[in-house]
Structures are given as C-alpha cells and as structure tokens.
Amino acid sequence: MKYQKILGLVATAGLLLAGCATDSDNSNTWLSDPNAVHVSASVGSIFTRSNPTASDEAGQKSFRDGDVMGVSNNGTSLTYTYNEGTNDWQPGNASDYLVWDASNLTFECWYPADGKNTSSKGYIQEDQSNETEIAKSDYMAADVIYAGIPSDRKLKVALLRKTARLILNIQSFNDQFDANTTKVNHIRIASKASTDAGETSTIDIKPLQSGEGGKGTTYTALVIPGEVEGKLYFTSDEATETPLVVKTGALEAGKSYTYNLIVGKNKVTIGGVTVAEWGKGDDIEGGKAFYAPYVTFTAAGEQTFKMKAYGNYEISGLEYSVGKNEWTNVEANKEVEFGGTKGNLRLRGKNVNGTASSSVYNYSTITFTHSNVKVACTGDIRTLLDWENYKTVDTKNARFYNLFENCTALTSAPELPAENLANYCYKSMFYECSSLKTAPKLPAKILASECYTHMFNGCSSLKKAPELPAETLAHGCYASMFQGCYALESAPASLPAKKMASQCYSWMFYGCSSLKVAPELPATELASNCYCGMFFNCENLTTAPVLSATALVDYCYDQMFINCIKLSSITILAPSTNISRVSFNVKGSNWLADAGTDASVTSRTLKVQDRDAYDALVAKGLDENWKIGKCTVLDKDGNAITE
Secondary structure (H helix, E strand, O other), rough: EEEEEEOOEEEEEEEEEOOOOOOOOOOOOOOOOOOOEEEEEEOOOOOHHHHHOOOHHHHHHHHOOOOOEEEEOOEEEEEEEOOOOOOOEEEEOOOOOOOOOOOOOOOEEEEOOOOOOOOOOOOOOOOOOOOOHHHHOOOOEEEEEOOOOOOOOOOEEEEEEOOOEEEEEEEEEOOOOOOOOOOOOEEEEEEOOEEEOOOEEEEEEEEEEEEEOOOOOOEEEEEEEEEOOOEEEEOOOOOOOEEEEEEOOOOOOOEEEEEEEEEEOOOOEEEEEEEEEOOOOOOOOOOOOOOOOEEEEEEEEOOEEEEEOOOOOOOEEEOOOOOOOOOOEOOOOEEEEOHHHHEEEEEEEOOOOOOOOOOOOOEEEEOOOEEEEEEEEEEEEEOOEEEEOOOOOOOOOOOOOOOOOOOOEEEOEEEEEOOOOOOOOOOOOOOOOOOEEEOOOOOOOOOOOOOOOOOOOOOOOOOOOOOOOOOOOOOOOHHHOOOOOOOEEEEEEOOOOOOOOOOOOOOOOEEEEEOEEEOOOOOOOOOOOOOOOOOOOOOOOOOOOOEOOOOOOOOOOOOOOOOOOOEEEEEEEEOOHHHHHOOOOOOOOOOOOOOOOOOOOOOOOOOOOOOOOOOHHHHHHOOHHHHOOOOEEEEEOOOOOOO
C-alpha cells in the first residue's frame, strides 16, 4: 500500500495506481480514485463500539461520529475517522489517502486509535463512567494479509476484541442490612492497565453505573483479561474506608461476564456468574485513511494556542489545522482557537532545524491561554521537521528547547524518538509544565551537550522518569533534568554509562522529595562535578547507589547527598591515595551534610575500601553522623572498622 500526496500515475506489478488529488482539488477527489483503499470493518461482537446502554442490537452495532481506527502498513501508520452524518469513513484532508500497492499487502489494524494504542498493545481508561469514556477502552486489533489486490479494492478488517466486559450486579443485601435503605456508595474495579504481557501496574476503574447503589444496580467496565478485583465502598472517602473486595476468575478476551453479588457487612458473596460471547457484527462500509502522525493537541473545552519568538528567531516552515480543516502557516503571536466543538489542533512542518536555532537565545515557544483547560499532546515531534519524511529525516540539527516552557495546561508530551541529537535539543523543553503526568521515551544512546538540561524542571505532577539508556554522555547532558519534580517516585533502574562527562548528572534529581530509590551508577571513569548535587534534598531517599569508581576527580561527589535525611547507607570504594588528592567540597559544603538525620533512621552504615580510606574521608571533613560512634563503618569485605 502506498500513501499518495502527489497527482500522478504509479505502475506496480502491471497495475496503474492513481495518486490522490492536491489540496486545492475538489474535496471528493478520493471518491473517484479507483485505486484508493476503502475499508470494510467487522468485529467479533455485536458491539462495534462499546455501547452498554443501548437497548437493541442496532444501537449496539453502530459506530459513532468521530470513531477512529488505526492502520499500519510497511511502517506507515494512518487513521480512519467515521462520519456519522454521511455514514462513512472520511480522510481529514481530501488529498491524503492510500492506494493499493501489490508489493505491500500486510496490514495491522487497531481500534480505537487514540495515539497510545497500537496493533500489538492496547490500554484501558480509569474513567469509564459514561458511554463516551468506556468506549475509549474498547480495544480491538487484527492483522490482515492479502495474496493480491482484491478486485473490489476493499480492505476487509475483522477486528478481534482484546478486552473482557465485566458487569457487577448488586443482586441483594443479606439480612444484616435494611434492604430498603442500604446502598453501595460506589465501586472501583482493579485491572491491569494494558494488554502488554509485561504490564504489572493496575488501575482502579470508575465503571459505568446504572442505578443508585441499591439492589439491581449494575457497574460495567471493560478490563484486561485475567483476574480482576471489585472494591465496594459504602462512603465516598476511599482514603479512609477499607472496601469489601470480590475477586473474579480468569476473564477471557471477547467475553462478557455478569457477576451477581450478595453484599454482607464483612464480605461479598458471588451469587452466580453468567458468561456470554459478544456475538457477531456486520460489515460497516469505510472510507479512506488520512495521514496522522502530526503533533496534535486535544482539549475538552475551548483553548487558545499561540507561538512566541524570542531573540532573533523567526518562526518558519510550520503549519496548523483545526478540526481537520485546511492547513495554515503558523505566525508569531497569532492566537488560534481549538478544543471543544472546534476540534483538535494539529501541527506539521518543513524545517529540519526544529523550533529553535543553534544559539540558545533564539527560539520559539508554545503558549496555551487557559491554564484551567487541560491539553493533551500526541504525535511524533519529527513531523515538525519534515512531515512527509518524518521517519527518515536527519535530526542532528533539530532543536526544540524551551518549546513548552510554562505550559501549565499540558498533560502529555509528543513522542521524541530521535537518536541523533543536537546540542541543547530538548533543553528546558517542558520547564514548569506542572500538569505533565507522563514523560516521553528517550531512546538515544549517544547524547549531546546539555541535550536534556532542565528538560522536566518543575514538572511537579510527573511521577515516573523514562528509561535513560545512553552510554555516551556529554557536558551537562542530564543537568537538572528532573529538578523540582516533587512527585517523582520512580527513577530509571540504571544510568548505564561507564564514562562520565563534566556536570553530566549535576542536580539531576534536586528536590525530588518523593524519590526513594536511586538508579544504579556503574561509572568507573568520572569527570569534574559529574554527580554534583545529584540527590540534593531527596528527603525520602533511603539507600545511595554504590559509588564503585576508584579514581576520583575534583568535586565529582560535591553536595551529592545533602539533606537526604532518610539515607541510611552509602558505599564509596575509592582508595585513600585518591581521596586525599581531590576535593569533595565547594564553598565548604559537605557531600553528606544533614544526610541520615531523620528520626526514622535508627542506624547508618558506611562502607569504604579500608581503614585508610575512612581516615582520608575524615580528613576531608566527613559529616559527624557518618563517623565511627554514630555510624557502622565497614571495609569492602564487610569487616567492621572501629576506633
């Protein structure tokens, strides 16, 4: 299958393939192209979209306006959007659609295509409390392989459900209760978050409720196959109430389970379980696909977008579209309304340098006017460089530093898959984005100077850091990357680089007061200030990473664990001769000052190379709390060192 954007003819396997129309052509050009890929969709269920409240089969079969299906072919991913008014699938741009290619006849399809799901992995939502929200969890997928181009030019997709439907029904209350007045306040359903086999985290689903909590009330949710839990609350305060818990058996994908519950004061009894297949659906005629990896902004309410330029920077090569309308050039300080009924805002570009220059003082930023209207961002940032060739575009000069600084409405980030990075490329990119909850993957193995400096500084809602697999570092590459991320609980398991660069990890987790476990630090070749202030004010950090380097340099550990008040152990294996030659401190600050001073720390352990190494640390001004008498000091073999 080929994606067509240029008017013309393409010959493949003896078949003439017509390209699609240009943007200026009639909007229905795609209807007349005999080689365009049309879609016929069916699903192994009576529901093509989850609609639990529909009373008849016709209602349960219907796609809804705006439903989106994803299709991947030969590395190109696209989406199909259903138009309820015309009862077909339509491209967002009349000139962006697909034509058949006899050399590429393997397709991967999934629904819903929300920017997070793929053909191999789907996610469910915590909020499933209404028809619109529960539909977002109705994940289905299918692989389609053709031996040749079908005569009717239709891509026939038989989607398979990958979730199970669970209905919890309050059958009765036992005689401990007044059956006329007793009500369950609410139910939460605990399920895995995704179909990924390696998924371990669970989410508490807010299900679709029908009834007031008394006898006959049902709670419906779409869950990941396997065992799930229902949690029954009699008050609205989940923080203090211990719920009654009911566990299901192993639920299977594509089946609907109704659990009838008999509720007692101390336990819930299952009165019976019914299991049903979800049935068969009919084919629904489709349309064409539009190309959709663009950087896309979604807002539930009306929002305003604007780009500002700083220094000598001039915004160029960027276009926007609202509600899938025509593309328009982005102009500095021009306000663009989107969200709500206006539709999503999409950005695309033709500027390989990105949104900033090689000078750190010349750049552009995105601003959202209404901080109370949250904005989700999806798509591939490389579509701002060359939207037609985004997967192969050279990123070595691409910079996006400061792009979203102070975007307090932003809740999610675009994909950042580039592995060839420029100096400053993502510096301060999400600075003070206080609503950002998820960080993008950062797969680069070779870093550039200050590429991630201050990247998430002040992202106070961020709880988990992405994995950071880089093995070749550069000056200041991670400096202050997560500074001020007060909610950050999870750091990468390891920072695998063996050779440091100056200031590479300096102040990286400064002020991450929720962080309890530090990443492993296997580096053996250090550099000036490489770990300076790395865990400064990490008040909940309990165990320091092993500092195994035997050749230290000036200020390599300077201020590294200051005010880590719950720190109870540390290992440093440098020999005395090396410790004696280097400085640990700047302006008199000690690398362990106020570490391990919290009342919860009942004992401290310091492991060193030998007695000489300990004496060398003391000579350098080792904090009193980590000296013999207030601390257990061990040599590298675990033998106690005493006075």
